[in-house]
């Protein structure tokens with residue numbers, strides 16, 4: 001049974017237009033769900049509605065089958081880690097972690113036990129007496145996590161909890177969080193606008209743009225089967241190459257060469273061909289014309305940027321091959337890895353029985 | 355804090371509006387009373403609005419004592435005091451924030467300490483000093499003895515601390531003198547702090563009572579509070595002249611009320627910027 | 634060009650601004666302490682050193698002990714309500730949106746008015762027969778005290794006026810402190826299940842405590858130096874019930890010309906202030922957390 005269910009959720013601030021539109025999602029017990037989307041797309045807003053910090057304009061929010069729309073935050077029994085930590089500056093680390101327990105009048109002995117255990121798990125034991133101002137970013141981060149973990153709950157909401165950390169610490173914390181999730185097996189919703197974070201951590205990724213769900217799926221699905229142009233461009237170290245197709249008497253063409261189209265479902269039409277950089281190859285003799293504009297060497301690979309028939313195209317190549325900027329060559333496409341889209345709807349167009 | 359719902363906000367507004375009206379009630383009542391007749395005021399039934407506004411009470415009050423003169427005295431002395439204070443405090447605040455010299459911190463602590471001490475402790479000796487200077491019963495005496503103002507020094511110091519150090523270093527590198535840096539760079543960048551300090555100080559000196567009442571004797575040198583109190587006492591504490599006293603009080607308060615409504619946002623700003631000056 | 638100041642600069646930037654401070658604060662302070670050890674009466678050209686006699690006399694003087702008592706009552710009964718009400722009003726105002734500025738303006742207005750003028754108005758508002766206060770109390774069938782002419786109520790009348798004038802000032806300071814508290818802290822507490830009362834007690838009050846301490850010191854120093862309202866409303870009476878230390882000093886010095894005893898009173902006020910200043914330093918160590 002789904003532990004969190006959002007049905008037809010809308011959100012409006014004042015008399016502005018909808019910030020969230022027709023949001024539908026159900027989350028299973030123990031899942032690690034990542035909300036991914038550009039800044040301002042409404043990730044925090046949804047999280048805050050689930051938490052009860054923001055009212056729901058219309059729609060239904062159910063947790064464990066019970067309608068939550070009018071239940072105040074403090075009765076929802078959900079733990080949340082805030083984007084900017086929101087540590088209480090006047091309390092020691094111990095008291096910050098213990099706050100939620102104290103508020104619920106937990107016996108002192110129990111508080112001490114629980115806080116000690118959590119602090120141990122998060123390597124915070126040496127800092128229990130310190131005030132937040134004397135902690136590093138990573139330590140504050142862990143206190144904020146500890147504050148959520150000490151609570152007796154099985155739902156965690158985390159709003160970009162790693163965004164303020166440096167790259168190295170972020171990687172370590174990512175692993176720790178995943179590990180933690182395995183140990184606690186609590187349902188977690190994790191918000192981020194960093195796709196690496198999303199791809200490495202999530203069981204399920206929810207991609208949002210402008211208040212609407214673009215796609216829900218596993219990291220593999222999101223990467224290999226983008227449902228629309230937004231996802232295709234948003235996901236991946238390099239955005240997907242999108243080639244505009246033209247129609248003439250010979251059929252559909254790109255750069256004056258006829259492209260063989262599959263037969264599409266339900267008589268739909270495709271006018272954009274999408275293909276990832278790793279599914280293209282450069283060639284000196286055949287393919288579509290390609291003029292190299294820029295070479296990006298990454299050690300293990302190199303990305304060759306170029307212009308083909310007025311479009312920007314990126315091709316991944318092995319590091320041993322040498323190319324030069326300005327070179328006029330060709331590129332080819334692995335036909336099995338093509339994604340077809342319709343420009344007007346922005347949607348993916350599926351070939352029949354494939 | 356927790357966001358109040360719309361209906362909660364309406365209730366809060368009503369409660370606070372009631373309190374707000376209570377806070378300005380003495381001013382409203384004063385104004386209404388200044389327009390009443392003596393009979394209306396002393397009558398046993400409570401009347402709120404004057405039945406027939408007696409605007410003549412104002413001219414009556416002005417005939418009995420030179421209130422405009424008092425207001426002018428308050429205004430002019432407060433203005434001179436504020437200007438002198440800002441000038442001297444700017445110099446000292448600059449030295450305390452941007453210059454290095456031995457004993458800087460000790461000096462600041464001493465100045466901080468004097469702020470804590472009651473002014474009354476200095477009255478007798480200052481009285482003697484003023485009379486030795488031959489400034490007894492003169493507006494010059496009022497000005498000279500009030501030039502010290504530690505509070506405005508704190509405000510300015512606080513403001514000057516916020517001036518970016520690179521700005522001053524760049525000017526020094528260009529060969530500007532400290533004097534020039536202060537007046538051309540630091541003071542213009544701290545304009546708001548100066549306005550705030552000026553307003554707070556102006557109000558205090560415009561309304562000042564005890565000390566000016568000790569060192570002035572003749573009517574032509576009274577500040578408004580001193581003159582008003584003399585008038586109040588000379589009219590008898592309970593009398594037929596009550597509406598006249600109210601009219602006189604209205605006259606004495608009016609200038610500040612006008613200043614307040616024109617410059618309200620600076621007053622509120624003054625509070626924000628003085629925050630941070632702690633014990 | 635370095636920051637180290639040379640003599641000429643020190644002369645202009647430090648010594649000149651310090652002249653008034655020295656002439657009208659530091660020197661008078663020292664003279665006052667000296668005068669409090671003499672029996673000078675202002676009129677005679679000569680005076681004698683009397684050691685601590687003035688202080689010893691004061692301690693055995695009922696008028697002084699009463700004044701000390703009144704000062705204590707006046708200080709506590711003005712400072713605490715001013716802080717509490719200022720805080721409550723600020724918290725309530727913080728919930729409002731468009732009307733906040735307007736209401737703040739109304740509440741702060743008393744602070745800018747002259748104490749002398751407004752005390753005159755209040756003295757009539759307190760009038761037992763024609764003043765609006767008793768008329769309103771009468772409407773509700775409440776007791777109608779004689780306010781300023783009754784020694785048991787006079788000090789409360791002075792306290793009411795003082796709180797009325799200061800509460801808007803405290804409210805503005807607290808409003809400012811409240812707007813600087815990150816909103817997320819209250820949400821975090823909400824999420825952790827803290828009720829409104831708990832949030833106020835465990836988050837809000839500790840977070841504004843530095844401001845509370847600051848206001849406590851300023852208001853206490855003001856209360857110790859209150860003069861204008863007492864001088865107009867009650868002149869220390871009836872039967873000395875509103876005579877504070879400062880008012881006693883005024884009477885002794887400028888009415889009885891007992892300079893030695895009068896300055897001894899101010900030196901005592903000074904010692905109380907200095908003690909408070911010291912106390913506040915210690916307390917601020919405990920309170921300052923960021």
Ligand SMILES: Nc1ncnc2c1ncn2[C@@H]1O[C@H](COP(=O)(O)OP(=O)(O)OP(=O)(O)O)[C@@H](O)[C@H]1O
Pocket residue numbers: 013019037038039040041042043044045046193
């Ligand atoms: N209190 C508010 N009043 C009005 N509009 C708001 C409010 N809070 C958020 N919004 C708007 O709602 C939209 C979604 O905001 P939200 O904070 O959910 O974005 P986000 O996806 O979390 O972005 P980020 O990655 O920058 O945190 C934005 O356009 C924002 O301007």
Ligand SMILES: [Mg+2]
Pocket residue numbers: 043044045083159
């Ligand atoms: Mg956000």
